[in-house]
Amino acid sequence: MSSPLVVGIAGGTASGKTTVARKVREALADCRVAFIDQDSYYRDLKDMPLEDRRQVNFDHPDAFDTDLLVHHLKQLKSGQAIQKPAYDFRTSSRQANTVLVEPGDIILIEGILVLHMKEVRDQMDVKIYVDADDDLRILRRLTRDIKDRGRDFDHVVGQYLRHVRPMHMGFVEPSKHFADIIIPHGGNNDIAIGMLVGALRARLAVSPSR
Numbered sequence: 001m002s003s004p005l006v007v008g009i010a011g012g013t014a015s016g017k018t019t020v021a022r023k024v025r026e027a028l029a030d031c032r033v034a035f036i037d038q039d040s041y042y043r044d045l046k047d048m049p050l051e052d053r054r055q056v057n058f059d060h061p062d063a064f065d066t067d068l069l070v071h072h073l074k075q076l077k078s079g080q081a082i083q084k085p086a087y088d089f090r091t092s093s094r095q096a097n098t099v100l101v102e103p104g105d106i107i108l109i110e111g112i113l114v115l116h117m118k119e120v121r122d123q124m125d126v127k128i129y130v131d132a133d134d135d136l137r138i139l140r141r142l143t144r145d146i147k148d149r150g151r152d153f154d155h156v157v158g159q160y161l162r163h164v165r166p167m168h169m170g171f172v173e174p175s176k177h178f179a180d181i182i183i184p185h186g187g188n189n190d191i192a193i194g195m196l197v198g199a200l201r202a203r204l205a206v207s208p209s210r
């Protein structure tokens with residue numbers, strides 16, 4: 001039996017990675033797709049005072065528990081289910097519950113730094129980078145973080161200038177060079193997403209035992 005096809009989806013914050021991953025999953029509803037998001041593997045900061053958590057650089061590779069992420073990826077590749085951590089952006093800590101992820105014929109892994117991290121990248125068969133203009137990304141992030149992640153305007157702007165933008169330029173954007181496919185216009189690009197889905201189906205068809 002051949003191992004699952006691992007598809008990495010990277011890109012800047014609010015570029016549309018989650019949207020692309022969701023559309024790929026929907027288009028492959030007849031296949032077994034396992035999905036993991038790098039955001040779920042942020043380190044648990046529950047022992048740090050809440051005010052200090054707000055100052056952490058969440059865009060640096062060290063913010064993630066990458067050992068656990070790679071361990072889970074390898075478990076899924078070997079056909080074992082995992083219990084994925086659940087992350088709470090409002091408190092920057094892990095929730096008490098975990099989420100069962102069953103193994104699949106395709107493993108989708110999505111996150112800002114999944115192409116930057118060699119140990120994660122080396123597990124991938126197909127590498128995608130989702131691109132979107134910076135002005136659109138910051139506007140979407142501002143809206144999302146205030147609406148869904150419990151932040152206020154000043155915090156989003158301060159964090160963006162202090163951490164998000166420099167780490168994007170230092171780690172995320174350069175990781176585009178590892179991509180096999182760059183999807184412009186983020187999650188809106190149904191033509192590119194359709195082509196990706198077609199290519200994944202073709203890869204599965206040549207290995208029917210997946």
Ligand SMILES: Nc1ncnc2c1ncn2[C@@H]1O[C@H](COP(=O)(O)OP(=O)(O)O)[C@@H](O)[C@H]1O
Nearest residue numbers: 012013014015016017018019020140144187188
């Ligand atoms: N094409 C789009 N137009 C408007 N809003 C969008 C678009 N794509 C994504 N969004 C919104 O932007 C935010 C980030 O999108 P998401 O797909 O979660 O990006 P990422 O996973 O890269 O952070 C979400 O709130 C989403 O609803």
Ligand SMILES: Nc1ccn([C@@H]2O[C@H](COP(=O)(O)O)[C@@H](O)[C@H]2O)c(=O)n1
Nearest residue numbers: 012013014039042058059089092112164
């Ligand atoms: N406690 C946290 C953890 C992460 N972030 C930000 O999330 C961004 C990555 O998630 P996307 O869905 O936007 O890809 C990243 O840029 C971190 O700054 C946070 O604000 N708080």
